[in-house]
Amino acid sequence: MSAQILDGKQTALAIRQEIAEEVTQFIADGGPSPCLVAVLVGEDPASQVYVRNKQRACEKAGIEGRLHRLPADTDQATLMQLVADLNADNSVHGILVQLPLPAGLDEREVLDAIDPAKDVDAFSPYNVGLLMQGRPRFLPCTPAGIVQLLHRYQIEVSGKHVVVVGRSDIVGKPMAMLLVAKDGPCGPATANATVTLAHSRTANLADVIRQADIVVAAVGRPEMIRGEMLKPGAVVIDVGINRVGDRLVGDVCFDEAMQVASAVTPVPGGVGPLTIAMLLGNTVKAAKEIASRE
Ligand SMILES: Nc1nc2c(c(=O)[nH]1)N[C@@H](CN(C=O)c1ccc(C(=O)N[C@@H](CCC(=O)O)C(=O)O)cc1)CN2
């Protein structure tokens, strides 16, 4: 048996095309050009690639993408002032601070300071709270991209046992919240899951994963999840992006998963591209909401 490959790259391109059409319509209706500002502190090579890809994706969708590059030795006060300035700038609709920040900067304080109306990553406590209550404004980009992927491949989630491996604020926790909700961005079929939120200290992790109809792997450990840990026919969503020598691998051993699962996301070309597509969608939503207040 060989599983179906869930093509995140193609799905992201389709979503980006839909967003580009939405932007064209919004501007034709008299709306402002949506504007996303990225803040990149330091020289982390992967972060530089991701920010560049976000800028390019903005451009192609008709969204203005601005970038503030700050040196790695930027102090907290300077970064906080930049966020305050961007919050106050009426031409800016979305603000994202690329993570991780260099050591010494207080990530939480920075994210807390972003105006929730411009918080297109959905990392601010206000937007996390809305998600927790089942009435999100912005959806966190990676989890929302995964929901879109499942929906577009007609993989039903309702009533299924989803094991999310990894409890990060960016992926694991919001993923669990989205899937356990009574309704979701693509309707109730992609919500209403029974969710287990597992992590590095979960006892008998392999046994827990083996119970899953759908596994979302976001632990950041290269190929930690093996084929033998999967229930035959499971759907495997691999969020991991790990560099091993010159190879890029996920948190799941892809070749083994392909032999056991019914559907698997590749790395690269799975979840990653969807994260960027969903960011564009949030930026357009922010622009529409801010414009409707003016
Ligand atoms: N402010 C944010 N910081 C970070 C986020 C985020 O959503 N907001 N997520 C990650 C990084 N990230 C986006 O910022 C991101 C990671 C990976 C990809 C992607 O397309 N990956 C490719 C592989 C690319 C490669 O060669 O490295 C893929 O999976 O096909 C997009 C976005 C942490 N920080």
Ligand SMILES: [Mg+2]
């Ligand atoms: Mg991927």
